[in-house]
Amino acid sequence: MSVRILVQKFGGTSVASPERRAQVAAKVSEAISQGFMPVVVVSAIGRAGDPYATDTLIKLASNIYSEMPKREMDMLMSCGEIISGTVLASTLQSAGIDAVLMTGGQAGIITNDHFGNARIIRVEPEKIFQRLNQGQVVVVSGFQGMTEDGQVTTLGRGGSDTSAAAIGVALNAEAIDIYTDVEGIMTADPRIVEDAKILDVVTYNDICHLAHQGAKVIHPRAVEIAMQKNIPMRIKCTFTDAPGTLVTNIQPDVVAGADAIGDRIITGIAHTPNLTQIRVNIADQENKTQTAKKIFKGMALADINVDFISVQSESILYTVRDEVANKAVSILKNLGFEPECLASCAKIALVGGGIADVPGVMASVVEALSEQGIAILQSADSHTTIWVLVRKEHMAAAVQALHRKLQLG
Template sequence: MRIVVQKFGGTSLATAERRALVASKVSEAVHSGYSPVIVVSAIGRSGDPYSTDTFLNMVKGIHPDLPKRELDLLMSCGEVISGTVLVSTLNSRGLKAVLFTGGQAGIITNDDFGDARIIRVEPGEILEQLAEGKVVVVTGFQGVTESGQITTLGRGGSDTTASALGVALDAETIDIYTDVEGIMTADPRIVDDARILDTVTYNEICQLAYQGAKVIHPRAVEIAMQRNIPLRIKSTFSDAPGTLVTNMHPDREVGTDITNDRIIAGIAHTPSVTQLRVLTMNDPDIHLTDKRIFKAMALADISVDFISVQPEAVLYTVSDEIAAKAVSILENMGFQPDVVPSCAKVSIVGAGIAGVPGVMADMVEALSDAGVTILQSADSHTTIWVLVHKEDMVTAVQSLHKKFKLEV
């Protein structure tokens, strides 16, 4: 049995016309000899009577603090609605389809309501339905605990569902359908000549996703990477081939130069962050002070990023919306942090960065020539990050895209 997992987001299922396009993609897979498993996200936006936001507003209008367990029950309804609508659409076109919730599909999670992690997938029920020639539609974003409690998987949960099912079913590919035609070298709203990448590695797309690209969630990529199952990022609304995410290069011919000379795959950005700098050099026990700072942030459920621990100071960033809370905590601890609000993190990502001299020099040169001030920097084997003022973000992305010739 040749299995393909196809994931469709809410925008792909929002109207009858779009659902017809989805049905065509599913039908094409069936006629190509595949047994498709379809993962769906919730349809609707705030104001629509069937949207998750509408349900949430209704409940929170009664009482603002709904327990996480009950909140997950409500949050799981949107995918059930979209899945039922898609099954009806597929049936109307002569395709036999059946709907499974995450739990019915065998997705077992821990009990961290609202942000559950998948423990395992038991795909027996899905395989039985596929053996009968049916298209299996699965509600994304959700699973059940060992005791049968409904959970949701947090941000990017439907992508995660698709990858987990792809791994469990040993699918040939996992196709993530969106409203864009693939992974681009930069945000096309910022860079006019950004282009679609034919192929990226798992590591590259993980880093692009973590650094701000929102086409696929990095958790989904990490799961697919466990079994080297290729991911394809494609558009529901066109027949473009999209971007293939893999560690292999299946289209290379005999005699092809196998040296990867692409240093940079793309540019990503994350706006609206605040830099905090806490002086620690006057504290008698610097190691204890560093620990106290990060422990305090963790206890307050504040996510920190872009961390630099130095002998004289600790630097890190938080999102603008929680910066005041972080500053208040530090001040209550006796610190007077230096605060730089409204920053942006700009990243260059590429598997070819490691061990290549001059990449940072080129990055600094491009930003300097563009008049962009670097507030902080860091690097890994696939990524170099810089922190800039938010008003310089667009200029930074554009200048780096041009410097590394990503439009070619």
């Protein structure tokens, strides 16, 4: 029996109360009425502070022993999505929908053994297909999988999005719907920019870049997985009937009623606060290549992520998160360097497929920020992205100024 499959992923806020779970059940019922067999992926209920949220479970164990092994921590963290899935399956059953719950491992998500941030090796979807062919809606606990030898793993932050995308690809779903508490992907954070606009359509490439640069609506790993089979993703709101944002490889100008890609130089603006800029003087170093290697190997061995790297003849510039800056400085001093640091910075990223073909975009960026008296501490660009580093206190004003100058509203 052939079935039309739709993957629906619901975030923690979507399942946080009986009223909201009833709205989720309505979305599932609507999909069934349209001829789909839904596979529903759920996150843990609520957010930090709520009883079954992932951060609450982490705190429960960390308060007892701060060095809890990652294997045992994964077993604990996976409970949040199992509880959420059980509650939602019960909600669907009470609404007359035949539903069955599967853990990530039972659903066939096989991962490596990198506990806490496991990578999916493959998905074995046979058990999901069996249930779908019996007419059941399959609810899957997101954010988790299982190793080849049966160990429980979690997929890292945003892991439920990743679960949904991997399952969608394995089942060859018609679409993957990511339900959140916002109505779609916007040109900027609406908490900063009042006239931020919901985008009808974005390409996989653009949303991947936005997500990597700080936009939090969807995890970039999920987009990268869906892109493998060109399965459309839709970012929608659980609590409204708004159409949301379609993520696809189809150019927006061929989708009726959508923004024309030819006129859209910049798709959106993302930002990442709480960064420290580190500058290392290498003017007196004879072998600058080996010096750079020494610096970045030191960061890697300490598991410190570096970003916004600029290697110049006189100095090396890069950023780290504020909370690891002291550790990074200590390592550099042990290596014989005297780094300069500027804490509380923010990276702003302008993303758009049209950047490469339009001259003068960087000039507009510089003009917009200089008009507001905002200093650019560092900048870089690629074919699809322009980055600038500013002081964190200027972040909101910078995003607003760029949004106005580039006419994204």
